Amino acid sequence: MRRWLLPLLAAAITAWGAYQAALLLTPFALMRVAMSKADGLLAVNSFSFGEMATADNQSVVRPSPDLSYSGCVFDVSKGPVLLDITPVPDHYWSISIFDARTDVAAVRSDRDSGGKPARLALLKAGQQAPQGYEPVMLRYDQGVALMRILLANPGEYAAIDAIRRQSTCRQVDAFK
Amino acid sequence: MRSWQRYAICIVLGVVVGAAFAVYQVRSGIADGTITNGAWTTGKSFGTTDADALTRARVAIGGLLALPAKEAMYFTANVDDDGEPLNGRCTYIVSGGKLDGRWWSVTMYEGAGWLVKNAANRWSIPAHATTHHDDGTWSFTVSPDEQPGAWLPTGGVEAFDLTLRLYHPEPGMLAAPGKALLPTIQQQGCA
Numbered sequence: 626m627r628r629w630l631l632p633l634l635a636a637a638i639t640a641w642g643a644y645q646a647a648l649l650l651t652p653f654a655l656m657r658v659a660m661s662k663a664d665g666l667l668a669v670n671s672f673s674f675g676e677m678a679t680a681d682n683q684s685v686v687r688p689s690p691d692l693s694y695s696g697c698v699f700d701v702s703k704g705p706v707l708l709d710i711t712p713v714p715d716h717y718w719s720i721s722i723f724d725a726r727t728d729v730a731a732v733r734s735d736r737d738s739g740g741k742p743a744r745l746a747l748l749k750a751g752q753q754a755p756q757g758y759e760p761v762m763l764r765y766d767q768g769v770a771l772m773r774i775l776l777a778n779p780g781e782y783a784a785i786d787a788i789r790r791q792s793t794c795r796q797v798d799a800f801k
Numbered sequence: 802m803r804s805w806q807r808y809a810i811c812i813v814l815g816v817v818v819g820a821a822f823a824v825y826q827v828r829s830g831i832a833d834g835t836i837t838n839g840a841w842t843t844g845k846s847f848g849t850t851d852a853d854a855l856t857r858a859r860v861a862i863g864g865l866l867a868l869p870a871k872e873a874m875y876f877t878a879n880v881d882d883d884g885e886p887l888n889g890r891c892t893y894i895v896s897g898g899k900l901d902g903r904w905w906s907v908t909m910y911e912g913a914g915w916l917v918k919n920a921a922n923r924w925s926i927p928a929h930a931t932t933h934h935d936d937g938t939w940s941f942t943v944s945p946d947e948q949p950g951a952w953l954p955t956g957g958v959e960a961f962d963l964t965l966r967l968y969h970p971e972p973g974m975l976a977a978p979g980k981a982l983l984p985t986i987q988q989q990g991c992a
Contacts, residue, residue: 636811645819
């Protein structure tokens with residue numbers, strides 16, 4: 626039995642490591658899946674304007690059928706990514722920046738902007754925001770920017786859709 | 802048995818046990834910082850760097866791209882006020898008073914978090930769509946069959962959960978979600 630003591634100790638250490646690794650890697654893996662889905666719809670660093678969530682149209686778990694979602698899979702490795710969000714008058718809207726670990730790097734809503742456009746520059750270390758853009762420093766090069774707009778009723782969709790399509794997500798040459 | 806064989810067996814066993822325990826914990830909803838209020842549970846660190854690894858993994862699986870509490874709070878109920886699992890063949894009255902936030906809605910999900918198919922194509926009840934009462938309270942009915950007033954259809958699914966989204970919660974709600982007045986979920990009977 627003594628010959629099993631050290632192997633069993635190794636098993637315990639390995640189990641602890643596997644447990645930690647599974648927890649740490651899960652958010653990265655699921656974010657990767659979400660980004661790859663969106664990437665298949667549109668190029669990176671460009672908004673994808675999704676349809677309203679229904680039982681037959683669900684790209685991620687727990688979507689809200691009351692919100693219009695628009696997503697931009699971003700990659701700042703080759704330069705800053707600029708977000709220009711057109712406000713929707715008298716409606717809740719927000720733009721949230723999720724990094725590759727699913728942490729939120731920034732959220733700006735109509736409450737924060739006072740009804741004015743939100744202009745964010747997504748940056749990695751060493752990059753600078755162009756004038757007029759609020760810098761958002763990221764710990765990872767990739768992630769998702771998600772725009773939410775609350776609809777008062779489904780009949781508003783066409784009008785809201787026209788407004789949200791004025792918002793842009795684009796990469797610019799690196800500002801050094 | 803040779804020494805390396807004993808190590809190989811134990812290390813493989815360790816990997817399997819460690820990964821399986823992580824999956825169990827994530828799926829069973831066990832996490833630090835979970836706040837319970839009646840039938841509802843929530844957390845204060847969703848989407849933030851303050852979240853521990855278990856909470857982050859749980860949110861990634863059960864609610865990817867969730868917002869931090871300052872922007873939106875998410876309360877989930879998979880049981881009624883008596884602690885019984887929510888059943889799509891039963892009828893429930895969900896009722897409450899003013900919720901301390903800018904806007905709220907209650908959405909029904911099944912399984913891992915998918916909207917429930919139903920003939921009415923209705924998956925949520927926003928605040929303005931509830932039935933409002935003279936005493937300032939509101940209510941809606943969750944049921945497989947059409948109901949008078951505000952109705953959230955279950956589609957007859959075996960099990961479901963409800964998520965209460967509260968956008969721009971007020972400071973009191975943010976500080977003490979466990980003490981906030983949240984909606985009650987009372988079963989009326991089952992088919």
